[in-house]
Every structure is written in structure tokens, then in C-alpha cells.
Amino acid sequence: MPSRLITPTRSHSKKTTIGFVNLGCSKNQVDSEVMLGTLVADGFALTDNPKKAEVVIINTCGFIEEAKQESIDTIIAHGKLKETGSCRVLIAAGCLAQRYQGDLLKQLPELDGVVGTGEFGKIAEICRDLLAPKKRQQRLWISEPPYLYEADAPRLRLGKAHSAYVKIAEGCNRNCAFCAIPLMRGKQRSRPVESIVAEATRLAAEGVKEINLISQDTVNYGVDLGLRHGLVTLLRELVTVKDLRWIRPFYLYPQQVSDALLDLYAGEEKITKYIDMPLQHINDRMLKKMHRLGDRAAITSLVDRIRTRIPGVTFRTAFIVGFPGETEQAFDELRGYVAEAQFDRVAVFLYSDEEDTPAVGFDDKVERPVMNERRNELLAVQEDIAAARGKDRIGSVMEVLVEGVSEETDLLLEGRHEGLAPEIDGVVYINDGSATAGELVKVEITDAALYDLVGHIVT
Numbered sequence: 001m002p003s004r005l006i007t008p009t010r011s012h013s014k015k016t017t018i019g020f021v022n023l024g025c026s027k028n029q030v031d032s033e034v035m036l037g038t039l040v041a042d043g044f045a046l047t048d049n050p051k052k053a054e055v056v057i058i059n060t061c062g063f064i065e066e067a068k069q070e071s072i073d074t075i076i077a078h079g080k081l082k083e084t085g086s087c088r089v090l091i092a093a094g095c096l097a098q099r100y101q102g103d104l105l106k107q108l109p110e111l112d113g114v115v116g117t118g119e120f121g122k123i124a125e126i127c128r129d130l131l132a133p134k135k136r137q138q139r140l141w142i143s144e145p146p147y148l149y150e151a152d153a154p155r156l157r158l159g160k161a162h163s164a165y166v167k168i169a170e171g172c173n174r175n176c177a178f179c180a181i182p183l184m185r186g187k188q189r190s191r192p193v194e195s196i197v198a199e200a201t202r203l204a205a206e207g208v209k210e211i212n213l214i215s216q217d218t219v220n221y222g223v224d225l226g227l228r229h230g231l232v233t234l235l236r237e238l239v240t241v242k243d244l245r246w247i248r249p250f251y252l253y254p255q256q257v258s259d260a261l262l263d264l265y266a267g268e269e270k271i272t273k274y275i276d277m278p279l280q281h282i283n284d285r286m287l288k289k290m291h292r293l294g295d296r297a298a299i300t301s302l303v304d305r306i307r308t309r310i311p312g313v314t315f316r317t318a319f320i321v322g323f324p325g326e327t328e329q330a331f332d333e334l335r336g337y338v339a340e341a342q343f344d345r346v347a348v349f350l351y352s353d354e355e356d357t358p359a360v361g362f363d364d365k366v367e368r369p370v371m372n373e374r375r376n377e378l379l380a381v382q383e384d385i386a387a388a389r390g391k392d393r394i395g396s397v398m399e400v401l402v403e404g405v406s407e408e409t410d411l412l413l414e415g416r417h418e419g420l421a422p423e424i425d426g427v428v429y430i431n432d433g434s435a436t437a438g439e440l441v442k443v444e445i446t447d448a449a450l451y452d453l454v455g456h457i458v459t
């Protein structure tokens with residue numbers, strides 16, 4: 001997510017103007033959308049002109065070192081608006097705020113307020129409080145558990161009109177040794193099925209064709225509500241929502257994936273044949289050290305089961321390289337596995353020491369240049385696979401959700417087939433035929449670049 005002020009949908013000169021910067025993942029985006037909706041409903045106006053913003057809110061990310069640095073740099077850069085613009089109040093919200101709380105206020109004196117993940121619902125009240133004429137004092141709003149919105153929460157969506165993220169749960173009950181998310185977002189809390197279905201129904205009525213279900217651990221959805229097969233129950237309800245065409249669950253942990261769930265994927269047209277399942281590693285010793293459940297044998301058999309039960313499935317995964325103790329041999333095993341498994345997409349993250357996680361105390365840290373090399377090697381293996389996968393698509397006819405005029409050139413349209421997720425995967429460029437954003441059309445694929453496809457509309 002680029003660090004820029006968000007374009008307003010409403011503005012009124014007499015209202016207090018808010019500039020908002022969203023950083024981080026799709027989960028943060030939903031939080032930002034709810035904060036923006038709350039602010040507009042409360043009478044604030046939004047501006048995309050940094051100099052005009054009287055209040056600047058940065059929704060920060062605290063995922064890994066680079067994300068934290070980007071958040072801090074963004075706060076510092078926008079702090080200068082107190083001298084060069086109209087900014088009177090600077091607020092850091094979100095993950096970094098929750099994680100460093102008062103320390104963030106101390107380290108960044110330009111900040112007026114720090115708003116943790118439990119306090120998003122109060123954002124309008126907080127802005128008014130900080131704007132009130134009184135002696136300047138830095139303030140902290142931190143509470144637990146993290147805020148989880150309901151179907152009727154005001155929301156100002158930032159993405160395309162026809163595609164929306166729906167957060168179905170917050171927090172995580174697992175203990176992966178490298179991960180700080182449970183420290184920032186707490187234990188898992190799921191939204192009730194009815195609330196999610198009500199939101200999906202409202203979104204579909206507004207013209208949304210695709211909903212992307214997000215949480216930290218989607219396979220575990222509903223466990224805290226006492227549901228045994230929560231995700232299956234939820235998906236069965238969501239497929240009944242009229243006018244919704246694609247339902248795409250993200251972030252499946254490679255455990256507790258039932259046949260009932262896979263059969264639902266296979267049998268329900270509306271559920272995208274798209275599995276997003278971060279595997280993190282394949283070497284048994286590394287998986288154990290990472291505190292991941294399951295070993296290589298369990299993972300390979302699950303991947304086979306998914307591919308057998310969902311014919312034509314697109315499989316996206318992610319790995320971490322450079323976890324403490326990752327030897328050359330363990331990495332070779334991972335590289336060999338990536339070559340052998342032939343996933344459609346592979347993301348590669350560099351291990352980063354995160355305070356208060358178990359892995360910080362582990363010996364045998366891997367040097368940064370070695371991590372970079374390993375990432376490049378994995379990506380090179382995957383590039384060859386992706387190129388071959390793209391070529392295999394040439395000549396096929398696929399249903400494509402049109403996104404609108406291409407971001408590359410206004411001579412082309414662009415869209416996505418169900419195996420391409422928004423923002424993280426490639427696109428289908430359409431060089432012949434006309435359609436409007438949000439329309440589903442048949443496209444014959446005529447060419448393929450590494451991650452993108454090219455084709456024309458067929459009737």
C-alpha cells in the first residue's frame with residue numbers, strides 16, 4: 001500500500017480536514033476504511049492535499065523491520081506538515097502503535113496521539129479531543145482486545161467498487177516462533193456468521209462482485225464461537241448471497257483443512273478455486289523450530305489432497321528464508337521443494353527478528369546477504385514455473401472480472417480471472433472488446449508475460 005494521502009470522496013470547506021495514510025496489509029486497509037467511514041459520518045472532511053490536512057492519521061504496520069521503518073519514516077515526513085502545512089494534530093494508529101505504545105510517543109515527539117488496534121471505533125472522538133484548544137499533551141489510546149467491526153459500521157472503501165475485503169476474524173491463537181501478530185492483535189476473535197453475511201449482502205447490493213475474506217488464520221474461523229467447521233458454515237451461507245460472484249478466502253493454515261471444506265471449494269461456483277496457504281518452510285527441523293504444526297509429509301499430502309479435490313486450483317504460498325538455524329542443506333531442501341511442487345505463485349519473506357517473539361532468542365542467525373541470496377534463488381526457480389504456467393494458458397477462454405482501464409495504458413482494459421487475487425497477483429490485459437468495470441466477460445488468452453496474461457473478449 002503506497003504511503004500517500006487518500007483521495008477524498010467528500011469535502012466541505014467548513015469541516016475539519018483529515019489526511020489519512022494507509023500502510024500495511026489488507027487487514028489494515030479494512031481498519032482504515034472503517035476509520036474513514038466513521039470520520040466522514042462524524043462530519044470530518046477528507047483531503048488528499050497533505051498541506052491542507054488539519055489532522056493527519058497514519059495507520060501503521062508493524063509486521064517486519066522494513067514495514068516498521070516505512071511507518072516511522074511516514075510519521076516523520078508527515079510531522080513536517082506542522083511547519084509547512086495546516087497540520088495541527090498528528091496521529092499514529094494501528095499495529096506499530098499497539099506494539100510500541102508510549103515508546104512511540106517518546107521517540108517521535110511530533111506525534112500528538114497514538115491509537116492502538118482496540119480503539120479504532122473511537123477515532124472521531126479522539127480527533128475532536130486532540131483538536132480541542134488546550135495545552136498540548138501527547139496522548140495514548142490503547143485497549144484490548146482489538147476492535148472488530150460489525151456489519152453496520154460506517155465504511156469508506158478504498159479499493160475498486162466491485163471488489164471488497166471482508167475481515168472475518170481478528171487475532172491468532174497459534175504460536176509461530178517468528179510472528180509478532182498475536183502480540184499486536186491478540187487471541188482470535190471471529191465475527192458472527194450473521195454479521196459477515198449481512199455485510200456481504202450490503203456489499204453485493206452496492207455492486208460488489210467479489211469479496212475477499214481475510215483474517216490471520218482463516219481455517220480456524222469460528223473456533224472461538226464454538227463452531228466446529230466454522231469456515232464451511234460461513235461459506236455455505238455466503239454462497240447464497242445474491243449477486244455476489246466470487247468469494248475468495250485468504251490465509252489458510254496448513255492444518256485442519258477438512259475434506260468438507262475442499263469439496264465446498266470444488267462444488268460451489270462462487271468460491272474461487274484459489275488456495276492461499278503460507279507454508280513457511282518444508283524442512284522438518286525448520287518447521288519444528290518455527291513452531292509450525294505438521295511436517296513435510298503432512299504438507300505434501302495436504303497439497304496433493306487439495307489438488308486432487310479441487311481440479312484446476314490455483315495455489316499461492318509463502319516461505320520464509322533465513323530463519324535462525326536454516327543451514328545450506330535446509331535451504332536446498334526448500335529450493336528443491338519449490339521446484340518440485342510447481343505452485344502457481346510463491347512469495348518469499350526474509351526472516352526478521354521481532355522483539356518478544358521466541359525466535360529472537362534463537363542461535364545461528366543467518367546473515368542478511370545470505371538471506372537475500374536465498375530469496376533470489378527461490379524467486380528464480382519460481383519465475384521459470386510462472387512463465388511456463390502463463391504459456392499453458394494461451395488459447396484458453398477464461399471468465400475475467402473487468403477492473404477498468406489499465407493502469408499501464410488507457411489503450412487497454414485490465415481484469416482478473418479467479419486465479420488472480422487483487423493487488424498481490426498479476427492481471428489480464430484486454431486488448432480488444434469493450435466492457436465496464438465490474439463486468440464479468442469471457443476472454444481468450446493470446447499471450448502471456450511472467451505474471452500477466454493478454455487476451456481479447458469473446459462473445
Ligand code: SF4
Nearest residue numbers: 172174176179181216
Ligand atoms: S498462524 Fe500466522 S498470524 Fe498466527 S502466529 Fe502463525 S504466522 Fe502469525
